[in-house]
Structure formats: structure tokens, C-alpha cells
Amino acid sequence: MTGFENDITATASQGAPRIAMLGNADLSGVFRGRSLPVERFEEAVRTGLPWVPANILLSPLNTIPPGNPFGPVGETRLRAGGARTMVLPARGERPAALLCLADICTTEDTPWPVCPRGQLKRAIADLEERYGLRLEAGFEHELYITGLQERPTPAFSLAGTRAVSGIAEEVQAMLRTAGTRLDQFAAEFGAHQFEIAAPVLGALEAADHAVLAREAIRDAARARATHASFAPKPFADGPGSGVHIHMSLWQGDTPATAAGDQLSERASAFLAGILAHLPALIGLTLASANSFERLLPSNWVGIYRCWGARNREAAVRFCPRSQRADGLNPGASLEYRLADGSASPHLALAALIRAGMAGLEAGLTLPQGVECDPSDLSASERAARGIDDLPSDLGLCLDGLEASGVLEAWFGALFTAAFLSVRRNDVADAARLGEAYRAAFSATI
Ligand code: GLU
Ligand code: MG
Numbered sequence: 001m002t003g004f005e006n007d008i009t010a011t012a013s014q015g016a017p018r019i020a021m022l023g024n025a026d027l028s029g030v031f032r033g034r035s036l037p038v039e040r041f042e043e044a045v046r047t048g049l050p051w052v053p054a055n056i057l058l059s060p061l062n063t064i065p066p067g068n069p070f071g072p073v074g075e076t077r078l079r080a081g082g083a084r085t086m087v088l089p090a091r092g093e094r095p096a097a098l099l100c101l102a103d104i105c106t107t108e109d110t111p112w113p114v115c116p117r118g119q120l121k122r123a124i125a126d127l128e129e130r131y132g133l134r135l136e137a138g139f140e141h142e143l144y145i146t147g148l149q150e151r152p153t154p155a156f157s158l159a160g161t162r163a164v165s166g167i168a169e170e171v172q173a174m175l176r177t178a179g180t181r182l183d184q185f186a187a188e189f190g191a192h193q194f195e196i197a198a199p200v201l202g203a204l205e206a207a208d209h210a211v212l213a214r215e216a217i218r219d220a221a222r223a224r225a226t227h228a229s230f231a232p233k234p235f236a237d238g239p240g241s242g243v244h245i246h247m248s249l250w251q252g253d254t255p256a257t258a259a260g261d262q263l264s265e266r267a268s269a270f271l272a273g274i275l276a277h278l279p280a281l282i283g284l285t286l287a288s289a290n291s292f293e294r295l296l297p298s299n300w301v302g303i304y305r306c307w308g309a310r311n312r313e314a315a316v317r318f319c320p321r322s323q324r325a326d327g328l329n330p331g332a333s334l335e336y337r338l339a340d341g342s343a344s345p346h347l348a349l350a351a352l353i354r355a356g357m358a359g360l361e362a363g364l365t366l367p368q369g370v371e372c373d374p375s376d377l378s379a380s381e382r383a384a385r386g387i388d389d390l391p392s393d394l395g396l397c398l399d400g401l402e403a404s405g406v407l408e409a410w411f412g413a414l415f416t417a418a419f420l421s422v423r424r425n426d427v428a429d430a431a432r433l434g435e436a437y438r439a440a441f442s443a444t445i
Helices: 008-013 038-047 053-057 116-131 158-163 165-177 203-222 265-276 278-285 345-362 379-384 394-404 406-411 413-442
Strands: 017-025 031-037 049-051 076-088 096-105 134-146 184-187 193-197 227-229 243-251 304-309 314-319 333-339
Touching (some): 017 038, 017 076, 017 345, 031 203, 038 096, 053 413, 076 165, 096 116, 116 134, 134 345, 158 165, 165 203, 203 345, 265 304, 265 314, 265 345, 278 345, 278 406
Parallel strands (some): 017 096, 304 314
Antiparallel strands (some): 017 031, 049 076, 134 193, 134 227, 134 243, 184 193, 243 333
């Protein structure tokens, strides 16, 4: 599979859509947009739909940051982003609905800099233009499904998989209407925790897939009066849920990540850029106050600023797979582990590409890989190996991100003002709600 291959037969099997919605995951990872009767869909694809700039500032709890750059003024447009659509099935009195991924553009139809999908397109184009490289990505998402009838089942068990096989089947049917699928829907470690794996796709397709797959799961779960939560830490005493992003570099059709078990020079520089910018990067990939509750040592989260071959305690795990006869390793990937469901998948990938490009540009070299749980090293051993601590909460992380200047350099001044106001509002939401924040947040994300 190389992308999305729309399947008309699959679409028809969901029933005729009566509602269409143009939208995308926003800066908080929440899918928002505008709906209309399906008869108006073609016209909406042609002309776009009006969209209020301040909408992108909403927190998962629906608060708007005070002192944000937009207020009540201005106008943008939702534009169908390459007609990437998925059909949600008819259910009882609810007719089938057509979801269409959108870009947010200016009223002159140029990319609006705060649009995460537009920023990813720009990053992809720059990587190709400056380095002749393209990035393929495979997202793994962990999630909990609450309200299931079954008693909690053993980790990774058949019983766990069976508990959600109805949901999984329906999700595959929805994704088939988008011409794609899931490669896995399996029981995870926590009670009623699951993991889905997407196929490896081009970077834009991979982020689009991440958004569609989550909405498909949410819809199938809702239809059974259960709730799918991709929140990073929905339960204080349960394992967290991460988003693991597998990345591989390609020059045309030639694998450029690794030969045998050795990272290529370019992949090393790309990875070194990610590690160099990690404290700033996590401000974009761990996008909520809840994210930082997940960051525990020795929980396979990868909280340490290092990389390691096959090491799940490193922020980036290098996964060499089997090499081809010519020595190249087409399945090899760099798995970035410090992302979660509160981040826009488009923005997370855009930021990873920007950080990787910074590594390529500066010709950075990699420190030695780490082959143990870094918690087993003493603080001074970690310091000697350059494994410094990452910011411990979102507020500190944002201060560092702002001070680093990378946000502005990568995404521009308007994006920076909007993004920082949204994220600081999350910090305020969490402070205001105290203990109630985790549950309120997990009910949306
Ligand atoms: N649930 C872990 C996390 O928070 C990841 C476990 C795994 O390696 O699949 O990232
Ligand atoms: Mg997992």
C-alpha cells in the first residue's frame, strides 16, 4: 500500500451519506470543522467553507485562551485537502456521514500558517527540495476503551482482542471507504487498553490516516455506548498511552535509513537533530498537561534524551529490520516515542521533520546509542553520556520552547503566538480543574 486508494464499493456499503463534514485535528488534536447536507458537499469542495480563526484556539475543554492573537476578528476557509474522505456508517436514526479532511487557508486561498496540515506539507516539500529526501511514517496509537461489558482481560490476550473485535471490524470497514486500513488492533498492557498500528505511508498520508483512524474508533466506540480515549494518562494508576511514530527516510525509491544494522549518515544526522531539539520538540508532540503525567521512568515510555537500537526506554528507538540482498534495509525505522494523542499528528510530524532537517543542515553526529534502561545508570553516568533531563511539566516545556526560538524559525510568528496561547491555556485548564482535569480531558481526547 502506498497511500489511500478510494474504494467505491466499500463506500456504498456504509449507506448513502446524508451529512458531510469538512474538518481536521486542531492544535489540541481535536477534530473540528463544519457540517452540511451532503447535497452541498460538491459546492463546498469547490469553494471551501468559512471558518473562524479563533476556532483553532479552543482547548479540549472548550476554553479559549485570553489574550490570543485572533479574538473575534478575521476569517479563514476550510478547503478539502485532496478529497481524502471516509464514510461513517448509518446507525439507527443517524444517517451515514461523509468526513473530508480539510486544510485551513486564508481567504485568498494561500496556506494559513496556523494550519497543522499546511505546515506538514511545507516541511515535506522542504525536506525534498533541500535534501532530496522523503519521509515515510507509521503511527502506532495506544488507547483505552471504557464502558466495555467484559471484565478487564489479561494483557495482550486473545480475550482482550475479542473484547473489541466488533469495534475493530467496523473501524476497518470505515477505513476501507478511505481506501486504507489498520495493520493491527490488539490488546495492550493496561486493563482495556489497546494498540492500533497503521500501515507505513508517506508523511502526509500517515498523519491523515492517524486522524481518520482515531475518528473511526471514536465513532465505533460511541455506537456501543463505550468511550475510546487516546489521552496520554487517563488513569493515575494505569499505564499511559503513547503515540509511537516510526519514520524512515527515502531517496526516491531507495531506502536511506540504514544499511544492515547501521544507520546511514543522513539518518544519523536526522536523528541527532531530533535529540538536539528534543526539549523543544516535546512541546509540540506532548501537547497537554496530561502528557507529562505519562512520563515515568522504567515504563517503556522513553523519557530519556537518547537513542538506542531496540531500546524502549530511549526517546528514539532504532528498529533495524531485515536487510535486502544489496545490504539496504527498507524496513528500518526510527521510532519516536515521546508523542501522544493530545498532539496534532500533522504538527508532530512537521516538527520531527524540522528537527531532523536542522540535524542534516548542521551535519550533526550522533552520540553513542544506549543499550540499557537509562534509569539503571547513575545521574552522573547519564550526564556524562549527554542524557539530560527533559522538562517535567508543560509550563516549563513551553517556556523553554519559546526561549529556544525554534517555533518561530520552523513555523513563523503567527503560528508561534497562536500555539503558545493554546498550550498555556491547557496549563490554565489543568490548574483550574485540579484533580478533575484528568477525567475531563480524557473524556474528549
Ligand atoms: N504504554 C507505553 C507508553 O506510554 C508504551 C508501551 C509500548 O512499548 O508499547 O508509551
Ligand atoms: Mg504499545
